[in-house]
Amino acid sequence: MSRETLSFPPTSIPPLEPYLPLTSPSPSSKPHLTLTYATSLDASLSLAPGVRTTLSGPYSKSMTHYLRTRHNAILVGCTTALVDNPALNSRLGSITSLDQQPRPIILDPKGRWDFTEDSQVIRLAAEFKGKGPWVVTKRGGETKERGELLERVGGKFLVLETGEDGRFKWGDVLSVLGEQGVRSVMVEGGGEVINSLLIDPENRLVDSVIITIAPTWLGKGGVVVSPSRQQGQTSQLKLRDVSWQPHGEDVVLCGRILRS
Ligand SMILES: NC(=O)C1=CN([C@@H]2O[C@H](COP(=O)(O)OP(=O)(O)OC[C@H]3O[C@@H](n4cnc5c(N)ncnc54)[C@H](O)[C@@H]3O)[C@@H](O)[C@H]2O)C=CC1
Numbered sequence: 001m002s003r004e005t006l007s008f009p010p011t012s013i014p015p016l017e018p019y020l021p022l023t024s025p026s027p028s029s030k031p032h033l034t035l036t037y038a039t040s041l042d043a044s045l046s047l048a049p050g051v052r053t054t055l056s057g058p059y060s061k062s063m064t065h066y067l068r069t070r071h072n073a074i075l076v077g078c079t080t081a082l083v084d085n086p087a088l089n090s091r092l093g094s095i096t097s098l099d100q101q102p103r104p105i106i107l108d109p110k111g112r113w114d115f116t117e118d119s120q121v122i123r124l125a126a127e128f129k130g131k132g133p134w135v136v137t138k139r140g141g142e143t144k145e146r147g148e149l150l151e152r153v154g155g156k157f158l159v160l161e162t163g164e165d166g167r168f169k170w171g172d173v174l175s176v177l178g179e180q181g182v183r184s185v186m187v188e189g190g191g192e193v194i195n196s197l198l199i200d201p202e203n204r205l206v207d208s209v210i211i212t213i214a215p216t217w218l219g220k221g222g223v224v225v226s227p228s229r230q231q232g233q234t235s236q237l238k239l240r241d242v243s244w245q246p247h248g249e250d251v252v253l254c255g256r257i258l259r260s
């Protein structure tokens, strides 16, 4: 159980600002999507599927918790929710109100996330240290008992159609979140979520990328960020407006996807 209190120096905020959502975004536009995760030098998010792996050092971790306060929502795939049992709140000591916490969103089409009142994200919401999670599922992925548990802590199920491949279209996920008043979402992972976002053919979903690179190799067998090449793809998927910012021993890479 985490009782940590983090702090992020105000001097580190200005270099991040160009990549963060506007504070007064237009309600009609798509929610701002920031893709943010921590990776090893060999592009791994974790040692193996199902193994929670600490990559961020204390400084970049504080940055992540600052980023969490700057977004309305924080999204992960259901495998991450299952294996990491994450808190998905911000533990900055400067937080004074629940309004400053992001809404946890879990993509779980098949209802695999078997949360209980002991799951960190549920417990923290019950203690008003985070918001109640919204679980995006397809019809049949929700149960009455779990719906009641979510509602007790201020969360809910959002039911969405999947395509034939059993996945949600990212545009649909962002639309449903937009309808719920979410203007910015920070996507943290895991691998399947990140790789599927990066193969969006028009590269119009991801507004900015903030990646923590830790000075470590995890070796083969990890959960890797490496989006599948599209049929006939010859060009590289590149970033523009790139900035490299040291945070302790890690480096944080900020940028925007270059649209061809
Ligand atoms: N280093 C870091 O910053 C992070 C590391 N991780 C690590 O990543 C690993 C988990 O990654 P993965 O196994 O790739 O799983 P994942 O966390 O990406 O979850 C995959 C699941 O999410 C759902 N999902 C994803 N995209 C969907 C879509 N478009 N439509 C409907 N459902 C969708 C599906 O149920 C799918 O099985 C864990 O080991 C975790 O510790 C996770 C987040 C951040």
Ligand SMILES: Nc1nc(O)c(N)c(N[C@@H]2O[C@H](COP(=O)(O)O)[C@@H](O)[C@H]2O)n1
Pocket (backbone or CB within 6 Å): 037, 038, 052, 053, 054, 055, 056, 061, 064, 076, 080, 081, 084, 085, 086, 087, 088, 089, 188, 189, 212
């Ligand atoms: N920024 C970052 N650095 C790491 O080293 C990580 N392992 C992660 N993982 C992501 O953060 C979630 C855990 O968050 P809590 O500390 O429990 O709030 C985890 O589920 C991944 O999404 N991120």
